[in-house]
Amino acid sequence: MSDILKIEPIDNWLKKNNWSFYNHQVETLKLSENGFDVLLVAPTGGGKTLAGFLPSLNDLINNNSKKNKLHTLYISPLKALTIDVHRNLTSPIEDQGLDIRVETRTGDTSAYKKNRQKILPPHMLMTTPESLALLLSNKESKNYFKDLKYLIIDEIHVLVNSKRGDLLSLNLSRIHSISPDCKRIGLSATVKNKETVLKFLTSKNKAKILNVKETSFPKIEILETKTRVPWSGHMASYAIKDIYQKIQKSSLTIVFVNTRAQAELVFNKLWQENDNNLRIAIHHGSLEKEIRRKVENLMSLGKIDCVVATSSLDLGIDWGDVDLVIQIGSPKGISRFLQRIGRSNHKFDEPSNAILVPSNRFEYLECLSAIHSIQNKLLDETRDKKGSLDVLAQHVLGVACSEPFQVDDLYNQVINAWPYRNLTKTKFLEVVEFVKNGGYSLKHYEQYSKIGLNKDKLYAINNKSVRNRYKLNVGTIVESYMLKVKLGNKTLGQVEEWFIEGLNEGDTFLFGGRVLEYQTISNNNIIVKSTSHTHPKIPSYAGGRLPLSTELSIEVRKLLSKKQFWKNFPNQINEWLKLQSKFSNLPSLNGLLVETFPRLMSGKQRFFLICYTFEGRNANQTLGFLMSKKMLRIGYKPISFVATDYALAIWSMNEVKDVNSVLNEDLMLDDLYEWLEETPLLKKNFRDAAIISGLIERSIPGQKKTGKQVLFNSDLIFNVLKKHEPKHLLLEVAREDSYRGLIDLDRLSEFLKRIEKNITHKKLDRISPLAVPLILEINRQTINKSEMEEYFLEELENEMLSEVGLN
């Protein structure tokens, strides 16, 4: 093969390591040489990254195009991945003494290095969508990208359906206008809709998908344990001993969890179990960068036996030879699970090993469904997403920062980006107006316009400070306000502000695998001290919870509805379901089981209503909003509700006797719009859109604003805007995001139609076996509606009055 390839240095390097080219690597090169843009779809392992870089390496080595110009741009959704790929690529280059400069550029890159990259561009630059947007907003960006020959986008499938993807897509289109001959290569994990990913990658007709079939199938099992699978919870503490044994038998295990809280707890419990002094580490997004780097390094050196990790280790980084992946809790999505499994045995032709550990009974069903789906090659769908207008607003300003633009030219460039292909000119002009001065019908901010027409009738920024401010606000990820956790002079990581609000001095909590005592907040730092306590008072904090994919939800419903499947269930699960069928009913495949029962809550009589919809958390949440609204109107006085992936539990002061009165098709007609306008989600989405679009700044130079203040202010703005400009661009964005973020509403409407005449209402005198996990779940979510607040305040006041004997 090396004859065809003629990339001697790479070939030599492969030979030296006893490796050879894979077919798909050669194919990628050939296609690219022939002028195709290529989407390489392959399971993890198998030299996907090298395949992506081969055409570019080939060009650099053979075509002598080694000018001091940027030749290849590599974009990845993860900073860590850019560093990893940089390292992997440097190895053959240094080994063969090639004169190719490879550098990374991310938010972590020093100003000095960034400046040097401006003056002397590397041949290959590894970066993220955000850093790319920043680079492109520089004044000299056109010159910088003029000679770009190759664009490689890694893990492109995770970008397609997101605002980050919108931003990237707009910038890809911009690069295309600067260097039209630049070839693109996309690298993707196995996904269902490859065509969509290809369209996202390139608008060229000369484009091909290269699909690499799996040669081996992962070995997946559910952890066998003699201990009881608990009714509720997400921590899987029951299985720690068994997990520890599995870790002991493997050389390097990754234990994947879904939330940071789980990571902390599992890590802590494993160490309590650690009689053999295994080297167990922890890795999650809240930990300080240096701490994470250290763990990654130890992994690649083989100096660690086990890492407990969240999605921070999900994507294609190879830190050492992982031979076992343990997934605690349901993976919540088939594609995500496959990606995680792929972390083990990162070799193309050997099967990966994975063990699933359900943390509660419902999750046991979910885990079974996940395995079933993988065996039957059912993948999650990558839904197409319409390009968001808040991202476009950010982009328009970015373009103006780099150079003056002509409206028609930019419009044509924008609609060349896949997510924006259907954008109308009118909408585009509306966005430009918004960028200019807020887009209000009241022309209030003319004198402050950010962009305006210059003497050549081109739109340009009105002063330099616009560019500086733009640079502080680039990106589509709006994080909640984080505070640094400080132990002495050492920064351990960050936690959300809301977590600390609930803490009092002296409270202990788990962080970075240790128990810490909270002392105080000083200068936006959380000051903690070490403590001898082994059991933290505050269990830990949630964050980063993953939603269950639609496809997996359906599988679970099927599994539950057919008793013949149950014989394979462990006894305890079997008994649980049998008990439920005796005590109440089991959910059927097409109907809806509703249970109602009274129950004391904080010493007060409450009436619970449970709907076992199995439609996923988002749909249940929406249903919960709509039903409480209806219940409120009828006078049942709903207090709150909890929605899980499987069911919805609403509790109220008065008993719901006629379930049909609160659960019918009219629900959607009556209250949907009104409901949407009132959800906290809409306000949150509005805040995000306001920040992404640049209406509110993330940070004002020299002025410290806490995340909380931003939220408060954006709520006030939201209310005023709703009243005065109900059709404002940002409200439109927030509404669209809410519909998309919650459910496709069609599905809920279908559900209501389906179950209307098929509701089984079980009136019970106490809680049912199936409802136990739900009731235990309560307290985690509450609805945030003003009416509810009124009840609560009334109640609290009465409670206090009666306490002092006045009522």
Added chain:
Amino acid sequence: MKVINFNNHKFQISKEGILFWFDKQIAIIADLHLEKGSSFGHSGQFLPPYDSEETLKKILNTIKDHKIKKIILLGDTFHDKNAISRMSKKVIILFRSLIEKYEVIFILGNHESKFEIGQINFLNEYVIDDIHFIHEALQTSVFQISGHFHPVATVKSNIKKITAKCLLHTNNHIILPSFGQYTGGLNITNPVLKPFLNNESKIYMLTKKSIYKFTSKEIEI
């Protein structure tokens, strides 16, 4: 409305945050921060420019059904010294109708400068029957009604936390919540409010629907 007895006078607080002294036909309002929204314009943050309109309309609507002759504005009526120049025509008309219909007393706030806003005559304080109307509360024993702090309070239950604007009443102090549409809040747990709180303090939380009265003990300050 809830009744507050203060220095042997009867006051009433409305859920909108206006303190009425009906015996004297006076309405007392704090911290309007007019044109706060547009003050961010120069930094390129184009907040919806409708806050002043909302604030002024809410005042007019709330007091129109009562027999009121005089309005005391407790300072920070304008967000900054250029606020009037940024007002829209609509806002100017509303503002005029306010000062034409009522006798308006402007107390000077820290956001304002005595000599630079329109023709307005700002007072450092205003006294009626031994009650001093000032912008920021002083730690003296005279009876004072003030604003400045934008107090909000949080009540917790085992289900959730609620934060709302509130009025503080402690011995010789009444501290009003901010009234302006875009004004944020300072939680009463903040140390700067400590001198004006004790076990006897009463906290009136204002919500869209009603007013809820708590003592400082119940709020855990």
